[in-house]
Amino acid sequence: MGPFVPDLISDQLNLVVALLLGIGFGFALEQAGFSSSRKLAGVFYGYDFTVLRVFFTAAVTAMSGVLLLDYFGLLDTDIIFVNPTWLMPTIVGGVIMGIGFVLGGYCPGTSVCAAAIGKIDAMFFVGGGLLGVFTFGELFPLYDKFYASTSLGAIKVFDSLGMTQGVFAFILIAVAVGAFAITTIIEKRANKTSAPSFEFKSGKHFAAGIAVLALGVLFIFMPNRKTHLINEVSDARYISSHPVNTMDADELAFRIVDHEPKVRIVDIRSAAEYAKLALPGSDNMALRDFFSKEWAPLFSQRHVKKVILADNETEERTGYLLLQKLGYENLAVLNGGFEAFNKTILSPSAFVPVGTRWDNDVRGFREQARTDILKMIADSKNAGPKVEKKPKKIQGGC
Amino acid sequence: MNTKYMNPYLAGFLLGMVLLATIFITGRGLGASGAIKDVTIAVMDGVAPAHTEKAPFFNNYVGPGKENPLKSWLVFEVAGVFIGAFVSGLASNRLKFVTEAGLKVRPKLRWLFAAIGGALFGLGAQFARGCTSGAALSGMAVLSTAGFVAMLAIFGTGYAVAYFARKLWL
Incomplete structure (x- = not known):
């Protein structure tokens, strides 16, 4: 599952990867004609809409790819870099860049491409870029507060607009295809002699537009994989129709006291509850963390029984069934949930005799287990806070 | 030799696949302005290290314990852009x-x-924490709000001011 940084690709190797991907980036930009300032500026005057075509096609292609890879579980979109939003600085910066685009005829990436094939104006643009960064830094105290203002975090555009990911993807695709059609008409009128669109094979382009729109419609009905799977295994009917293995509180207590290495407790209660009282050797995580690479080594040990622990058994079953759906084996839920364990083992008045001849043994066992487990909990608390295992977010951005 | 440009939709698809590969392999997007920043800082650190290491903003990037700003992902990527564009220009006789x-x-x-x-x-x-590549294009690919805001601000302003700069292009 992607991304391969930082687990499979080291920081050093990542620089080589950067160079190779950059070569692909530069090649594609240059082939598109982005090494020509007149072509780039044409988008603002209607005589050449190449920028719009390339830019939106690239954005839609990459976005669709990310959605599909996520849906098929091939890319962990929870850890990839999502550009954080500083709303006002982004708007102001964008306005400044927009003026720079019209005056300079390039943007930074395209200016490097153009300089590479010998465009002298592009070399001046790159030089100007260095000067711009220098000026920004030297004047930084003037606007350091503004620079850090309206920080909204790594928010997603569909959340900002209050719609689902799929609906937004469809709208973006529809807008792109619509813009392609309209700008082609404008371009042919504004530039009767050399509009690039005169060379388009309209039949093929029309068919491609329809195909892309169909993909967009598909996105509307394609749910986010993680949310979808969690919803599916949370459904009451799904839970009642899928049997699970169980372990009762006495057995779990025995395994804990015994330090049994072949049993691991997966505690899916909230972090706050976990901080208050955690069973020895247990790991705390949310359902969504089941998808992350961080926990895969634990879940994939087939000889280790993973006991799911939650406040009640229904939540445990949801966790169990989710792990099962993800292909993990050797699972169990704790009978009656943590509540039952608390009542039977951890409470002083735990034992209620049922009138059998084992009553005394059971009482003895539970009292011993309670003492031992509480001691283990106290010991681990004294040992200091547990290192929290959090999926690593990737850093990026300019 | 054919000096014609590639069909823009095909080129856009190619560009999108490169961006997708970048996200899939490295978990981050492409960029350009970040490299320009790194080079600026490296030059400043070479010319006036005492000033650069004290100046606000720049001191986030240089100083004791910090990597050389040129040893950054984006500098290598943009070096690749230069090579890739050169190869393309060579292939298409430009x-x-x-x-x-x-x-x-x-x-x-x-x-x-x-x-x-x-x-x-x-x-x-x-x-804006990035340019057309790093903020707008890469941001849009991962559906970040910042990406769309940057794209709208850049191109919206471009259209708004294009009239006043028409003598430069038309």
Whole structure:
């Protein structure tokens, strides 16, 4: 599952990867004609809409790819870099860049491409870029507060607009295809002699537009994989129709006291509850963390029984069934949930005799287990806070 | 030799696949202005290290315990962009030292405005945390709000001011 940084690709190797991907980036930009300032500026005057075509096609292609890879579980979109939003600085910066685009005829990436094939104006643009960064830094105290203002975090555009990911993807695709059609008409009128669109094979382009729109419609009905799977295994009917293995509180207590290495407790209660009282050797995580690479080594040990622990058994079953759906084996839920364990083992008045001849043994066992487990909990608390295992977010951005 | 440009939709698809591969392999997007920033800081650190290490903003990037700013992902990526564009120009027979400008614009004026445009991009990209590549394109690919805001601000402003700069291009 992607991304391969930082687990499979080291920081050093990542620089080589950067160079190779950059070569692909530069090649594609240059082939598109982005090494020509007149072509780039044409988008603002209607005589050449190449920028719009390339830019939106690239954005839609990459976005669709990310959605599909996520849906098929091939890319962990929870850890990839999502550009954080500083709303006002982004708007102001964008306005400044927009003026720079019209005056300079390039943007930074395209200016490097153009300089590479010998465009002298592009070399001046790159030089100007260095000067711009220098000026920004030297004047930084003037606007350091503004620079850090309206920080909204790594928010997603569909959340900002209050719609689902799929609906937004469809709208973006529809807008792109619509813009392609309209700008082609404008371009042919504004530039009767050399509009690039005169060379388009309209039949093929029309068919491609329809195909892309169909993909967009598909996105509307394609749910986010993680949310979808969690919803599916949370459904009451799904839970009642899928049997699970169980372990009762006495057995779990025995395994804990015994330090049994072949049993691991997966505690899916909230972090706050976990901080208050955690069973020895247990790991705390949310359902969504089941998808992350961080926990895969634990879940994939087939000889280790993973006991799911939650406040009640229904939540445990949801966790169990989710792990099962993800292909993990050797699972169990704790009978009656943590509540039952608390009542039977951890409470002083735990034992209620049922009138059998084992009553005394059971009482003895539970009292011993309670003492031992509480001691283990106290010991681990004294040992200091547990290192929290959090999926690593990737850093990026300019 | 064919010097014609690739069909823009095909080129856009290719570009999108490169961006997708970048996200899939490295978990981050492409960029350009970040490399310009790193080079600026490296030059400043070479010329006036004492000033650079004390100056606000720049001191986030240089100083004791910090990597050389040139050893950054984006500097390597943009070095690749240079190579890739050169190879493409070679393949399509477009390598030539030339100044490209609007029909009525003399080269020196074009150079001046190119430098001004570059400076505005260098400055604006710091506020927006990226340029057309790093903020707008890469941001849109991962559906970040910042990406769409940056795209709308850049192109919206471009259309708004294009009329006043028409003599540069038409």
